[in-house]
Amino acid sequence: MDLSIAAAKALDAADPLAGKADQFSLPDGVIYLDGNSLGALPKGVDQRVANTLANEWGTGLIRSWNSAGWVDLPQSVAAKLETVIGAEPGSVVIADSTSVNLFKLLAAALERAAAMEAGKRRKILTERDNFPTDNYIAEGLIRLTGETHELVRVDTPQAVLPALDEDVAIVMLTHVNYRNGFRHDMAAVTAAAHAVGALVIWDLAHSAGAMQVELAAARVDFAVGCTYKYLNGGPGAPGYLYVAPHHLGHCQQPLSGWFAHADPFAFSPDYQPASDITQFLCGTPPVLSMVALDQALDVWADVDLAALRKKSLDLADYFIGLIDDKCAGHDLTLITPRERHQRGSQVSFTHPDGGYAMMSALIAAGVIGDFRSPDILRFGFAPLYIGFADVWHAVDKFAHILETRQWDAPQFHARKTVT
């Protein structure tokens, strides 16, 4: 691997996705390696939201629920996402938060699993190191429904398949781990789960928008995801959920608000669930956030997802190579797999005691990654707007901070709530 800046620039010149960066607004003097946490601002979102405020809300007022298509946003925005995650038409809605959506799907999946066979399986299988909110949500549902299920948490991703047995109702996993970037083989795990009669729920928060996700081809049952990371929907943008078409109409989610009704505007006194994907909605859609996301998803119309994945892995390989070369001897331990097929689009290191301060110093120097408790430095590579020269300069700055021990100044050790 040629680790020169000239080589990095040559890779950028040959990058088929290089032009995409022009579709984003990024501040000068910043190398942004945290698009896995909050994606960058796509150009055009500002105009779109301003139009919704001034014309649709300000002038159209209540009429815009029809005339501006607000009422259909949960499905019309989802249609743009379906192609990015390999989902069938009509299998996705944008709604609520990822956590709320997971609650809906877990409850519906447990009902579906119970209906598919006599008796009731007891286990929901996940990883201890799954994104915490996913496991918290499962704990909340289990507590609410009387502890009739158990959340079984294995210690490593490799321990998932051996833990599959005929008492597992649901396998609930995140496709790419938020800490170390480990990527599950979605199709293989799904097939293994199905082989013991279990259903799967995948959380796509750290994979959708960074690689091909093939929900239909992998025969996935249910999925949730986040739109504010690689999908660039904006801070706290709504979540989404996927239900395989053959499950629609055969299970019911419990947050049965009016948008989940077969005929919401009939205002009928009794709940009658919609038979299509809208049964997985709940309340009134958040229009401002929805239109921002709608605009942001237009970026994907012409993206070759195979090229996206290749660039993502090449960027990370280049980053790892540079760190190996320039940052050796500073106690950084790579916790992300080196094998390309086992990785998402992020690279993480641990440091025994300086992780937080090192990341703070790096951010102060204009290279934005993030820190995850207790000791992880995390770097994400959003292939639509990060190039090889960015990676080169990021490591150059990091090496300088390590060599000079700049990071050990007191101001870089003062903790904030979120990094």
Add this chain to the structure above:
Amino acid sequence: MDLSIAAAKALDAADPLAGKADQFSLPDGVIYLDGNSLGALPKGVDQRVANTLANEWGTGLIRSWNSAGWVDLPQSVAAKLETVIGAEPGSVVIADSTSVNLFKLLAAALERAAAMEAGKRRKILTERDNFPTDNYIAEGLIRLTGETHELVRVDTPQAVLPALDEDVAIVMLTHVNYRNGFRHDMAAVTAAAHAVGALVIWDLAHSAGAMQVELAAARVDFAVGCTYKYLNGGPGAPGYLYVAPHHLGHCQQPLSGWFAHADPFAFSPDYQPASDITQFLCGTPPVLSMVALDQALDVWADVDLAALRKKSLDLADYFIGLIDDKCAGHDLTLITPRERHQRGSQVSFTHPDGGYAMMSALIAAGVIGDFRSPDILRFGFAPLYIGFADVWHAVDKFAHILETRQWDAPQFHARKTVT
């Protein structure tokens, strides 16, 4: 009552809230009597959202969770609302949708009710004519938790108190009815519920922002509400919820996402509920919608809520008086109580077959009210931006449409999804 336009203008001239209308952007040629469904756009929201997009998201990126205070929005925005609804400091959060929040509170309230005495009460008491999504949510929770509770729906608001007995766990009511505008006596119903050992959940969707709501003084246990009606937060703006301080830490809501954790950014593997109001959050807050609402709530800083309530009732009395005088003989039946203390800030009529078409014709003429299935014409009076001359002109146009039977043209009978 002097029903002349001159009298209307004199009332506007003497209105202490008249200046407030300048804080809203309303289109020319429109009289907006649907602020009870979607509030008007407050001036300044556009600039605030534009700043969040360009500077906080675009430039600040992930750093804005700290530097722009995004992480605290659910509480900092709620603080502005607490004074409007008579709630104690720290008793309200902005989050999710009204429906999702009701699900959380119902589950928490049932747990609290069960803990407060030996044994388990079976009934959740409400009205058949409650806003449908509230009853749907209760049905969903009851179904999920194994039908151990029953949703008892009385036929009239007057039937609530007689239905109270010691098998009622929760009284779940909307303060002001969405169809006929009937207003419950919150303090009296709450006291009666407490007298039989039940807890109350009030939905404030159609009251907050149109009158004084005194949650603490009325000793309310729990409340939810909507911010896109009289609170002008924008289409699909986030909901809010209230938990009386003495219940905090004594019951747990089941949508236990990471923002409900005692220490969300510790990413600990097990859920540990926060002991304060943040336990009622779930996932990541929707920042764009939150900042729009935050700006919209600044309108309330100097509003005298007693003056607001008086104006609201005066507007509606004036409207009823004008309709009685100018629209007699057209089969309109007032279904809103004439007694001021029994009303919210809306006035509704039924018409045996022309309701939808009459409202469509009126909207086409620039007077925006709405229609609610099957036969209700609904007019809302947002006291911050509606004046007496507006009411006079609205009825003048309506009378003309009725006299000329303009409404009976085919185009006014074609139904849309939402009105």
